[in-house]
Amino acid sequence: MSSNVPIAHGDLTAPTPQNTPLTQAPIAAGLSRPTVPDISEDNEPAEDESDEIPPMTGAQAVMMGLVQGRLADLVGKSSGYIESLSNDVKKSVEALKGVQVKQNELQNQYKRECLELEKKYLELQKPLYERRNAIISGAGQATEEEIEAGTQASLKDDPDYTPLPKDAESTPAAIPEFWLTALRNHIGLSEIITERDAGALKSLTDIRLSYLPSDSPKPGFKITFVFSPNDFFENEILDKTYLYQEEVGYSGDFVYDRAIGTDIKWKEEKDLTKEFEIKKQRNKNTNRTRLVRKARPTESFFNFFSPPSPPAEDIDVEIDEEELEELEEKLEMDYQIGEDLKEKIIPRAIDYFTGKALEYEGMDEDDDDFDELDEDDEDGQFDDEDSDSEVELPRRRGPPKGRGGSSAAAVNPEECKQQ
Numbered sequence: 489m490s491s492n493v494p495i496a497h498g499d500l501t502a503p504t505p506q507n508t509p510l511t512q513a514p515i516a517a518g519l520s521r522p523t524v525p526d527i528s529e530d531n532e533p534a535e536d537e538s539d540e541i542p543p544m545t546g547a548q549a550v551m552m553g554l555v556q557g558r559l560a561d562l563v564g565k566s567s568g569y570i571e572s573l574s575n576d577v578k579k580s581v582e583a584l585k586g587v588q589v590k591q592n593e594l595q596n597q598y599k600r601e602c603l604e605l606e607k608k609y610l611e612l613q614k615p616l617y618e619r620r621n622a623i624i625s626g627a628g629q630a631t632e633e634e635i636e637a638g639t640q641a642s643l644k645d646d647p648d649y650t651p652l653p654k655d656a657e658s659t660p661a662a663i664p665e666f667w668l669t670a671l672r673n674h675i676g677l678s679e680i681i682t683e684r685d686a687g688a689l690k691s692l693t694d695i696r697l698s699y700l701p702s703d704s705p706k707p708g709f710k711i712t713f714v715f716s717p718n719d720f721f722e723n724e725i726l727d728k729t730y731l732y733q734e735e736v737g738y739s740g741d742f743v744y745d746r747a748i749g750t751d752i753k754w755k756e757e758k759d760l761t762k763e764f765e766i767k768k769q770r771n772k773n774t775n776r777t778r779l780v781r782k783a784r785p786t787e788s789f790f791n792f793f794s795p796p797s798p799p800a801e802d803i804d805v806e807i808d809e810e811e812l813e814e815l816e817e818k819l820e821m822d823y824q825i826g827e828d829l830k831e832k833i834i835p836r837a838i839d840y841f842t843g844k845a846l847e848y849e850g851m852d853e854d855d856d857d858f859d860e861l862d863e864d865d866e867d868g869q870f871d872d873e874d875s876d877s878e879v880e881l882p883r884r885r886g887p888p889k890g891r892g893g894s895s896a897a898a899v900n901p902e903e904c905k906q907q
């Protein structure tokens with residue numbers, strides 16, 4: 489009945505390829521994390537067997553099954569109230585449905601105009617993205633104004649920050665493995681980037697966002713990954729296009745339709761989405777053996793460019809419930825990664841590189857995702873007064889002052905944001 493309570497760390501340092509090994513170092517032998525002392529079970533009072541619920545008889549079990557079956561059949565069915573209304577009232581109900589249709593049309597128009605507004609501001613940001621790429625690659629030298637603006641931002645985030653010395657002369661310096669570090673600092677992507685993937689992602693030089701033309705059959709956006717020549721594949725560009733359905737969903741947002749990825753041209757024996765194993769085969773007639781090399785799928789970041797396909801509605805094919813749930817999870821994860829690249833990583837790449845964005849990950853979680861624990865100990869099994877010491881639980885680090893952490897009123901709602 490022991491439980492581990494980790495110690496809260498005061499300083500959060502973002503991992504980078506320079507200070508983080510590919511595999512986490514194990515805890516040294518003989519060392520252990522602090523734990524709460526075990527609560528002895530020997531002195532606990534025995535449970536009163538009289539409080540146990542007696543097992544149901546056969547007749548009771550049958551009756552319970554019938555009741556549960558009837559309740560399940562009622563789910564989604566009308567109570568009969570609307571059917572009992574007069575024809576005049578039913579006409580009013582139908583009229584409300586007609587009004588709702590017009591509301592839906594306006595909502596669809598609103599989301600379309602929001603999408604056009606996003607396109608407009610993406611065009612305005614393109615020169616800044618080009619400037620960012622020049623600094624990352626070392627093709628352009630950072631100006632004194634840019635360095636000073638960055639220093640002031642660092643001081644605003646951390647008053648104890650020590651500004652860099654102002655050298656008389658400075659030369660352009662590329663930032664090694666910038667995008668690999670930024671992707672690894674994203675919680676979701678860090679789980680799918682393997683050690684083998686890191687070798688290829690070191691040659692990733694830029695990630696770009698673009699929207700599909702307004703006259704396209706379906707709205708959507710494209711994520712473009714730009715690579716320098718590498719030992720793994722021939723492509724210099726890998727694209728991932730996300731398509732929305734033409735009409736917005738019931739919640740008033742665009743609905744994911746499907747995604748299309750680039751076919752990666754892997755170099756010989758360099759396919760990171762497959763693992764190769766050598767097996768021996770014996771000929772039944774000659775008794776001779778041979779070695780056969782077989783490939784099997786494996787986890788890889790580059791599976792991102794081979795997205796799962798939703799089942800076609802016009803094809804009547806029965807799908808197992810577990811397979812359907814697994815497919816839905818894959819589709820949801822694929823769509824979420826695309827949205828995070830579009831909404832978070834591309835516009836705030838430097839924050840993911842430095843780790844600043846990690847302070848905000850998970851802060852938008854809904855309170856409904858967590859179960860409340862009863863504060864009162866009705867059974868009296870735990871007595872706080874008998875504790876020899878108190879263990880302080882770690883607190884989630886909030887945003888630094890000056891970045892929305894002072895008050896809720898300082899947070900401005902985002903307009904026209906796609907979910």
